[in-house]
Amino acid sequence: MLFGVGVLATILIFARNMRLLFCMAMPFGRGCENVFDMSLNIIVLAKQVPDTRNVGAQAMNADGTINRAALPAIFNPDDLGALEQALQLKDKNPGSRVTVLTMGPKRATELLREALYRGADEAVLLSDSAFAGADTLATSYALTTAIRKIGDFDIILCGRQAIDGDTAQVGPQVAQQLAIPQVTYVRKVQAVENGTAVVERAIENGVELLKAPLPLLLTVDGTASPCRPCNAYRMLRFHRAATAQEQAADDYKYSAQAQADEALTIKEWALADVNGDAARCGLSGSPTKVKAVTNIVFKVKESKRYTADGEQIKSLVAELLANHTIG
């Protein structure tokens, strides 16, 4: 009887902590955590990027530079794959929590809302003018400080690379700064059990199955499963999600709902909130500098022109044979 009351009280006190609830709800709960508690704290690193895959003429300035404003800002494709792996882990491990972290300007809340629509539990925006102009090392430093503030994590998932830089550097750099192992080019997280993950990754001309201990950072490549779509019910709820600053704006209509539903608040952290060292952030904290950016110029050739007419192609083939281009 005494035991029962204790359990009930514990459930009430820690009702918001699923990890403890799972453990304590079992009779003689001591030591059961390893067996029954499969919940994971997962952090997904995501980036809002200009859609560089379809740079049309309207996105090019007359001087050959790119007009970023003319390109749509999208959820980086590989990061969506990382989010899907996180959500699959959550499906398999009840009680897991998926937190999406992005660094970017204020408008990156669009990406965070999209992550919430697709199934993420929590969203964090890391935003400060001190982060502007960061190369990969300065970016990874800033993200690492934010991850430390989030605190408890088992797995960090991120995309292999972002389509605006294609560097594939931030994931491994974060892993090093957190002093945890990394596995890159992951196609699928096969299982997470007893503090160990089994993952499938691409290697040159092949695949590999790796076993790695938690905590662990994984970068997910484009061959992983595509992300599940936005869920309509979640859209109804989370289109109201906003940072405290956005909620304070005059045109924010959902103050009552946001007060009743804590999940509608997107956390926003600046440099001071994550105890970051300004000297390691942004342009000044970046070892690499851009010396020059040039437009791509190809050598234009004088070409011989033909039509699809039979006689013309016949003469072309004869010429190619005669000058030993083919044959």
Added chain:
Amino acid sequence: MNNILVYCEVRDAHVAEVSLELLSEGRRLADKLGVQLEAVALGCGLQGVPAEVFPYGVDTLHLFDDARLSPYTTLPYAEALSKLVRENDYQIFLLGATIEGRDLAPRLTAELHCGLTADCTSLEIGDYEDRKSGTTIKNLLYQIRPAFGGNIVATIVNPHHRPQMATVREGVMPLSVVRGSDYASTVVQHAVADYISDAAFVVSVMERHVQPPQNNLKSAPIVVAGGYGVGSKENFEQLFALAHLLHGEVGATRAAVDAGYTTRDRQIGQTGLTVRPKVYFACGISGQVQHIAGMQESGVIISINSDPDAPINAIADYVITGRVEEVVPQIITYYQQKQ
């Protein structure tokens, strides 16, 4: 002297071709700077490595030979390399932009706190004017790479941090043998236990499956490449027929691969292979910069496109304006007749 270090990727006890390309480039840069070229290889059973790398002008080769270093895992390699770099204070450190190089290099830069440029297509030595301090830094490594999805080219420098690290794409640097294989260079066999802690071996490879490349696209003298304009997987069969007839290989653009017309291992361009065949047939390829980046050094370029103003026509030697499915079968027919 602050030398140049090149990481040699070892596959099945042989040095990967991209690493030999990097050694060739490293030798050129070392001569320009008046320094030595050093190389490092990790793995198991590396007896054959010296003879493979010395012809490319390596002055000192560092070897870490241990059963636990094959197959590759990140942490032990990162520990050994960061210690080696700290001991020798290299000014430049180059790795291949392969899966292995792109896994290892960023981890090292975070450890060594230095800058890294990914996927370079060209390297040069030059000066840099630091506007902030008003000084000019001499003999920096210019790391040149496509940026912003390949729509522009950026030149990156690391003015104040060493080593200057870069990964370089496979196939963009020409191989250049500068010495006979009997050239006496120094081999340093390192004691692995001095460089790598046991704790670094926490990630284990359970299974590994490698399939040799299914095509010979990279070294084919004739490439018949198709783009989205080919229209279907069935039409792509005609490209295979032409390639077979000419003893060539079939390549594709990313759009054609994404459309499912052929497999990803045939993709040519910035995110695929770089090829420089004697003859390049561009069938139904409009000519996005990302594709042209992977084939512009082809000898003779023949464009087959229904759009007479397709951008690729500007760099083509021969332009046939017509539909791929009409033109390619005719080329096959007339070729067979003439032979």
